[in-house]
Amino acid sequence: QKEVEQNSGPLSVPEGAIASLNCTYSDRGSQSFFWYRQYSGKSPELIMFIYSNGDKEDGRFTAQLNKASQYVSLLIRDSQPSDSATYLCAVNPSTDSWGKLQFGAGTQVVVTP
Amino acid sequence: DAGVTQSPTHLIKTRGQQVTLRCSPKSGHDTVSWYQQALGQGPQFIFQYYEEEERQRGNFPDRFSGHQFPNYSSELNVNALLLGDSALYLCASRRYATLARETQYFGPGTRLLVL
Numbered sequence: 001q002k003e004v005e006q007n008s009g010p011l012s013v014p015e016g017a018i019a020s021l022n023c024t025y026s027d028r029g030s031q032s033f034f035w036y037r038q039y040s041g042k043s044p045e046l047i048m049f050i051y052s053n054g055d056k057e058d059g060r061f062t063a064q065l066n067k068a069s070q071y072v073s074l075l076i077r078d079s080q081p082s083d084s085a086t087y088l089c090a091v092n093p094s095t096d097s098w099g100k101l102q103f104g105a106g107t108q109v110v111v112t113p
Numbered sequence: 114d115a116g117v118t119q120s121p122t123h124l125i126k127t128r129g130q131q132v133t134l135r136c137s138p139k140s141g142h143d144t145v146s147w148y149q150q151a152l153g154q155g156p157q158f159i160f161q162y163y164e165e166e167e168r169q170r171g172n173f174p175d176r177f178s179g180h181q182f183p184n185y186s187s188e189l190n191v192n193a194l195l196l197g198d199s200a201l202y203l204c205a206s207r208r209y210a211t212l213a214r215e216t217q218y219f220g221p222g223t224r225l226l227v228l
Contacts, residue, residue, distance in 0.1 A: 004155070043221050088155050098146075099207050106155055
């Protein structure tokens with residue numbers, strides 16, 4: 001079992017619709033969860049982080065965390081063509097105190113006009 | 114405020130050669146991590162440096178080594194290059210005094226191609 005799992009996609013989303021991305025993790029003690037956006041050929045760019053169960057909203061993005069189910073998700077509302085990218089879920093494992101991140105393989109999102 | 118910088122941006126090497134990649138952390142940051150991202154995969158943690166010492170290491174062979182300098186900049190060295198070392202190498206920095214869960218900032222990466 002991989003430590004962080006994501007659907008690889010591609011996830012095709014009509015412009016203006018909601019994109020829903022899912023991520024599961026194996027380390028039950030993990031405390032910090034991050035979503036990064038990565039355009040082709042570029043480095044990851046932080047979109048959001050979440051530490052507590054529930055929802056966290058930032059503009060068009062909402063992160064949802066359910067530690068009991070070991071599940072974190074990202075919603076992108078009013079999707080735009082510029083949102084077309086690979087979205088990486090990252091987890092800071094419970095055994096780490098130095099900020100090490102474990103990444104999923106990413107979900108490719110394609111927003112169609 | 115300068116972000117994380119890396120050099121070179123691209124590099125082509127042949128099998129068996131050695132390579133050195135460089136990273137300057139974001140201003141005010143003192144902890145540097147290195148990640149390897151193969152095509153179609155998420156970044157994989159290589160190692161992390163703080164106070165010029167390797168603090169933790171991922172599942173990478175000893176061919177991968179690093180160094181941190183007093184000005185917090187860092188180098189990643191890879192010896193005896195293999196075709197499978199072809200990847201995007203990412204440097205990330207953070208400030209040690211912040212909580213471990215605080216976000217890290219990634220540099221633009223170095224694209225290494227081994228032929």
